[in-house]
Amino acid sequence: AQSVTQPDIHITVSEGASLELRCNYSYGATPYLFWYVQSPGQGLQLLLKYFSGDTLVQGIKGFEAEFKRSQSSFNLRKPSVHWSDAAEYFCAVGLILTGGGNKLTFGTGTQLKVEL
Amino acid sequence: DAGITQSPRHKVTETGTPVTLRCHQTENHRYMYWYRQDPGHGLRLIHYSYGVKDTDKGEVSDGYSVSRSKTEDFLLTLESATSSQTSVYFCAIAAGTGTYEQYFGPGTRLTVT
Numbered sequence: 711a712q713s714v715t716q717p718d719i720h721i722t723v724s725e726g727a728s729l730e731l732r733c734n735y736s737y738g739a740t741p742y743l744f745w746y747v748q749s750p751g752q753g754l755q756l757l758l759k760y761f762s763g764d765t766l767v768q769g770i771k772g773f774e775a776e777f778k779r780s781q782s783s784f785n786l787r788k789p790s791v792h793w794s795d796a797a798e799y800f801c802a803v804g805l806i807l808t809g810g811g812n813k814l815t816f817g818t819g820t821q822l823k824v825e826l
Numbered sequence: 827d828a829g830i831t832q833s834p835r836h837k838v839t840e841t842g843t844p845v846t847l848r849c850h851q852t853e854n855h856r857y858m859y860w861y862r863q864d865p866g867h868g869l870r871l872i873h874y875s876y877g878v879k880d881t882d883k884g885e886v887s888d889g890y891s892v893s894r895s896k897t898e899d900f901l902l903t904l905e906s907a908t909s910s911q912t913s914v915y916f917c918a919i920a921a922g923t924g925t926y927e928q929y930f931g932p933g934t935r936l937t938v939t
Contacts, residue, residue: 714868742926753916753930754869761926800868804926809876811857811920813884814928816868 712737712803716817723791724825731786731820733801742804742812743784745775748819749797757799760784771795796824829853830931832917838937845904847934849917851897857920858900859928860884860892862913869916875900907938 713736723729735741742761746754758769765777775786784801798819804812829852839845849858857876861869861884871884873892881892889911891903904911917931 744927746930753932756927756929759927761924802869806926807876810925811874811876812926812928813859813871813874814869815885816870818866818868 712741712805712815714801714803714815714817716799716801716820718820719818720821720823722823722825725793726790729786729788729791729795729822731799731801731822733784733786733817734782735784735801735803736782737803737805741784742806743775743777744802744804744814745769745773745784745786746800746802746816747771747797748800754800757786791822791824793824793826796822798822830917830919830929832915832931832934834934835932836935838939839907840939841908842906845907845936845938847902847915847917847936849900849902849931851900851919853919853921854897855919855921855925856897857925858894859918859920860890860900860902861916861918861930862886862911863916863933864913872902872915904936907936909938912936912938 715734745757748754760777801817802814831850833848859874860872863869870886875881875894893901915934918928
């Protein structure tokens with residue numbers, strides 16, 4: 711069965727500093743990978759996705775992620791963090807269903823705090 | 827905005843009572859999902875649907891049932907609520923590339939006392 715590990719429960723960075731959130735996955739085939747962001751009291755918003763091709767993917771809000779098959783990782787990065795980026799971030803891997811669509815398995819999330 | 831609404835948004839109920847949560851979508855998506863979110867667990871899939879009257883179990887389906895009698899509505903029922911079902915429940919639809927992208931509703935906070 712697939713699984714996702716986000717080893718950092720909490721991360722604090724200063725505004726303007728760079729950010730990297732770690733995600734490791736376990737999956738038997740080529741994974742479909744996702745990053746979501748959740749602001750307090752809100753639903754989840756899709757930041758970016760990886761299906762195939764270029765291993766560096768760009769997302770919304772200036773985020774990017776790099777797929778590294780050899781390390782089973784899909785780390786999320788941002789060069790310069792803004793105070794509005796404070797939120798919880800979830801990595802997920804998708805299991806493709808025979809009839810179409812997929813089922814997502816989520817990591818436990820990383821809470822990002824931004825210091826002004 | 828994927829045109830997903832959830833109702834109610836907040837509910838407090840007593841142990842042993844039945845509860846139904848509704849997910850409504852306006853864009854004719856085929857795939858719909860119910861997740862629960864708990865601290866330290868992320869989101870876990872309860873049930874999903876791949877069409878009208880076509881549903882299947884997720885990883886935490888015990889104590890839950892679902893129904894989908896029309897494309898736009900996906901109902902989650904707790905037949906007899908327990909305190910362990912206190913959680914935030916999210917509905918999602920699949921869309922985008924190959925319908926592999928999931929988009930989430932605003933959530934329902936359920937408290938079972």
